[in-house]
Amino acid sequence: MNPLFRVVIICLILFSVLSVYVTIPTEENFAKTADEGYYFIFASLVNEGGVSQFPFLAKTYIDNKEARLFPTPLRIGHILSTALWFKLFPNTLVSLAQFSLFCFILFLVVSFYFARRNFNRDVAYLFTLLLSSSPLMMVMGRRALSEMHGNLLWALVIWLFLDFLRKENKIKYFIFLLAYSYSITVRESSIALLLFFALFFFIHKYAYKKSISGAYLLGIAFVPLFLLSTAYVILFQGVGNVLRIVGATLNVHFGIQTSTYALLFCTGPWYRYIVDYLLLSPVTTLLFTGYFCYTTLIRNFEWKTTYFMIYFTLVFIIFSFFRYSKVVRFVINLDMVIALFSVKLLYELFRQKDEQRQTYFVFVTIVALFIINYLSFIDLFCIKGIYDPISHNLLSARKFIP
Template sequence: MANLTANVTSPAEALTSAPRPMPSRRSFAPTPRLWAVTALVLILATGIFLRAYPSATYSRVGYDEHGYIVFMQQIEKAGLANYGAVVQAYVEDQYRRPDAIVPATRIGFLVPAYLVGQLLNCSPFQALQATSCLAAIMLLGVCAVFAYRAGGTVTMLSLTALVATAPLQIYLSQRALIDGYFAFWAVAALWLAWENLRHPRSWGWLSAYAFSLAVLVLTKENAAFVVFAIFAVLVLNRFLRLGTMTPHLLVATIVGPAIAVLYLAWLVGGVWEWVEFYRMFVAKSRTNWYSIAAQDGPWYRYIVDFFLMSPVIVALAFGRIFQLRMSDRVDVFMTAFLGFSFLVMANVTYGMSLRYAAYWDIPLCWLALSQVTTMSRRLPQARRLLVIAGLVLALAAVGLVQYDRFFIEGAIYDPTTSAMARATGLQK
């Protein structure tokens, strides 16, 4: 009996003495975050390729591009430290000329282009082109960050895809023109204004916002329209309830552009001299044959031009505008900015061009995407995401078709109303 009991194994011993199972390999399952990062990388890579690859068929140097090339050559001769001499030579020449040419005071574009040329050791035209391309790529990044912070992952991927395939943005990135570069700083200022409304009294956001406005003013005279639109939105924030409006934000909106204006006035020779120069410049701009022939029209010309360039995006954006609710704060913010900037830009005699309003692409794409999201709101979550993805891909495809029609087959240099009408077959 003693031997029998000695050979009996207790339950605890049986558990400890049982062979342990071999550890199994962990199965790799992609997480939603990994899918989102992968999709964003693919979208950005596509957008970068579309901007870097020279697909537009217009190969000659345009009139404005030639003017920028001349200034780049003058900066190379005088040196960057003597940029004021380049501006003074331009001012003297402009007073003698009967017409207006692109001004040398666009230092926010010319100086970075000069630095890019020195870094890459390339020609002035290539340096200007590379600067426009780099700005267009950075605009994609700004749109992705803005959309993610304002709307989440799906919004980020969708908006970035729409902007990546926007025909006007692709084209401007391949030219030695200022408009794509200007669009980057305009959208950056718009985004930073929104961030300051959502995060009041943040010195980091305020400093970045004031800096973006200063560079915007140093880049092109049309900055006045962007600053006016942002300022108007901020003033009306009490009624729109977009966020927290602080005196610091108003001061930054004024101080940033004011510093840039004072610097430009110093380059020209003084505040009064700067005022007189721009009065003369505007007057001569209205006598240019090209301004009279191609940059005038009724107040709704921009609407017609954008409908020709991006018809589905504009149709969806208008659909969203007419369904706005005050609770849709980002949509209200975008609509108000579009409205105020349109109010002033649509009333400029002999100064209307689709290129000048290139920064409107981003608010329009946002509103179009918001309309797509609204239309799919009643669907189940899984099906809703599939519908949004399908519609965004369709909109992206339409954007690429429009780019091919205007800038590859049509070989358009300046997308005026008549040029786009001919490319679409509306005008023979």
């Protein structure tokens, strides 16, 4: 790739990050009575009172039906991280949103690093550029929620597992286990990734005929369980407290108790996530769909491509079963696969003998997509003022419904 192209890409990524920073809402414009307010309370209490506050958080969550409609204190990783953030920066919702921006920046760095290791430098630059302009990534990078923190960790564990399968290494495996355990303490839904790891482990071992010890799979299943159990028992001061808060959390996810907001705006058909992605970044989503179908039709199941195809499909299916989770920000990490496959399809579309000419066409197209996505972010979230990227708000902003 021409060095000038790389300079342009870096400048555009920095511009995107700066745009997220300057559009962070003011303190008065955060929803203090919603999830953001609860995350702020969690972080403030632990910042001021230390880890001794966790039993109080657990008791409040278990005893108060209204509290169970909001984030669970099981997200100790996010609570401790934001409490530490409050040690360094002002205790405000704006500061909490800046933590999300920090995670967004780290996510871009992680994405570039591993894309370069597993594909090539040119793909890594273009892939990261496209990710930096994702309207969903940008808006969640300025919210005082846990989604961007969870997205960072999901990206890290997905890339780490791929890297481990590419070349077995016990140090890589240990780092992966720690990262995966941590991700569950940030978003409890991360436990669903265990199904993906198990499924692709068997595919890698038997379909691709790779020699890999089954002990690694047992480690993935039991090491995080041991680490999490130990951390929860210590922080919540007893097995009984842990079991009660886990039960209360499961009742929210699988029971009938929910908020009016979730009942009205967070339910829907299984394909709702795709509709939302089409409303947010239509061209990129169509490119992703094209590459997914193209790869399936020509049966070009190169193992890394298959890895991301199965990851996307399995996460999509699992979250489709959750009745009150039909919100695109809950599956934000799928945007990473959408961006990667979009870049790969463009390389296929512009395939020719002259690689420099091919890279030029892909670069120009990705820059055009960057502009389209960036303008979508500005239109939806800055001009029209959408606060939460739910289907109703997106459909209304795109004038599909009144």
